[in-house]
Amino acid sequence: MDASILYGRQIVLGEKDLEGLNNLRVKPALVVGKRGVICQRCGQTTSLKLARLPTGKYYCPNCLLLGRLTSADQLYNLPEPHLFEYKKNSLTWQGQLSKYQEKCSAQLQTVVKHGGKHLLWAVTGAGKTEMLFETINWALQTGKRVGLASPRVDVCNELFPRLQAAFAKTPMILLHGHAKESYRYTQLVVATTHQLLRFYQAFDLLIIDEVDAFPFVDDPGLHYAANNALIPGGTLVYLTATPSRKLLAAVKKKELSVSYLPLRFHGYLLPTINLVAVAKLRSQLDEGILNSKIKKILLRWQEEGYQFLVFVPRIALLKPVYQAIANLLKPELKGQTVYANDGQRIEKVAKMRAQEYRYLVTTTILERGVTFPGINIMVLAADDSNFSTAALVQIAGRAGRNKARPTGDVYFFCQDYTRTVKAACKQIKFLNRKGKKLKQDE
Template sequence: MDKTELYGRLLLDTELTMELRRSLIDRAQPAVVQQGNYIECQRCLSKTRKEQAMLPNGTYYCPQCILLGRVSSTNQLYHLNEPNLFSKLTQTPLSWQGQLSPFQQNCSKKLIKALDRPGKYLMWAVTGAGKTEMLFPMLTKALLQKKRICLASPRVDVCNELYPRIVAAFRKITPVLLHGHSKQSYQYSQLTICTTHQLLRFQHAFDLLIIDEVDAFPFVNSQMLKKAAKRAMKISGTLVYLTATPTKNMLVRIKQNKLPVSYLPIRFHRKLLPVPQVWLLNHWQNKLARKKFPVKLTNCLRKWSKDALPFLVFVPNIELLKPVLQVLRSVLPKNVLGDSVYSADPQRITKVQAMRDHQLNYLVTTTILERGVTFPSLNVMILGADERTFSVSALVQIAGRVGRSQKRPYGDVIFICQDYVKNVKDAVQQIKDLNKKGDKLLNE
């Protein structure tokens, strides 16, 4: 293991070679400390009651960050300061040949200004606005200034989609991709793409930290991950949030002028967002129990298949994945191929990639694919859109999967409900309001 792999990192003794541990013995710090009736993990900064964290041998472990490997009171943590030992670039690292629209350029210029001042910044842009491309000028400037950069997201699928796009746009840079399913081994790089959980392994590393889909689970409700993001940045660093659906707290801070923001209510192709159709089908679950769909629903799915259009069918819980998939396979032609996917699915990445590669015509999915994934010419259906599982932001994000491509900037978004509940009404209204703002911008 090379010493550079510890720059800006916070790693356990068990993750280091014996030789490196010996050379850095003065850098070791306890991984878990005791504070009265609690223990505090120094990797994730979480506190746990001693009785919940005690091991049979009398030592303590942290249950909060166990997904990254167990850390206990017998472990040490190691860290080396980030020296920004990157080669000086004499030419622009940007190999992307595209061009931003005037609206995108305006947002992009504000991002570049944000890079020059420490603190937080929000880019609020509708789904399909081209947020990734709007980052390119800022990333270019940061790379030329030898800044260390991280693009993080709460979702693995978002990271997997971002990585090839960043590689293609910056061919002179070798980014590293980090998440629990990544086959890449860690290497010291100026540009890191990772899940927000991986930020727990960094300390004062990044001059620029960008969190895409910042309002997504699990980051949005996790104080642990928010602390990790703060610690992963340098004190003088810039933190940029990206989202199409800001949280209520963010909206309040914007109104209070405590969170600088750039806002784009129009997609890159200058077309408005598809407005969802709400179908009240009271007995769809009873039909499903009899291994059938309502006729209207079946006809719709058959039409999509006949038109050779890919589609996603969202369900409110894992238990519905199998029965819905079975009915789909029974009512659609044999050559229309589909599968189901959920967060803990061991084949999750493979299935999503198969959909991207047109090897699958459809996926039945939980909310894990509500955001951050793009399939051209897509249609979407939500079964049980009135269930509590689907928040307003989730419904807006799911609708935002449709109409993203220049070739087909439209498509069907269908909410299947038993009741026209407030979340559904609010989601539809929010999309209509965004379209009003987008239309106004286009006609100014």
């Protein structure tokens, strides 16, 4: 077995894999104590009763997604050796940052050179990825290892080709449950946050994109994995347009530094939300009935020629809503449904990006990370409890991300004007006020 597979990693090995490997660091996968079982991969504690197997051994139920760990397993590791060449310049991206982006980029570089934790809070479409390039470039130039992780597979799939184009001469790998390439040792790693469970003190710079997204936001095991994957003294950077209260509290306590950008990369403000009240909306949607107000907008979009996303709060609504839209529009306008566990999700998103589909009817799985130029947005039953304030802000932020069309339509259809909907509208207005002030202060 190639020893480089273990650099900065912690994985279970079979007897054959161990042949020829020297200086391995070994630890038990699970530590069994009187009060419970502690997993050395995800850091979570499970009661003895819940963790006990019929064989009398114990297992960790918290990180099963990465393969079952039992009390009979060992985790093997080799220290990160940084076997990378120092380069004059790794960045092949030819784009140019705005002065606002440059300021955030410079702040980030300063933080990374000293280590610690940092939040880059920028509105959807601000160009967060591009703001990372100079910082990543400095890290690669100085022989450091860089990880960029996201909770969502779709986000990783979108980030990877952009990083390949920006750092064309740097070996990198994409890691997630559907990835086709086997693991190999590279200086730059793009991965889902679940994949971080397999790393141990690997990255000098670890960036978590969409840090407030499910499942990372509420999963202590994934937070443990992120901290565990970082080399002591390294830098952990959080990216988001909608920081959680916990992150904002950490900023207030000065537990992490922050950069803030309320303007999009093209200098335009966020599209405002058009709220439309519809009586009996939920029962109509359940029956596959589109209100005349919804039909009017869809027919206008059909004539204008732009792609659009229609968000629904539950999987059960996908089929009736899609069928109603398909019956309304011209048959040559192709569309599809998509949701988190859709086996063809990646292919459908790729077809939408290639403009083979005019529209997608989707759950919140496409609320963030996936960009379609010139898109229009419709949210049906925006007042449903499945839509959080952060999700609604992210969904609205799908529109207006293209310089050729920096606005775009955003319609929220509601039966009730809930606190969540009010908060989403309020947050966008607040960010736009900040953006206007920034431009006025030039």
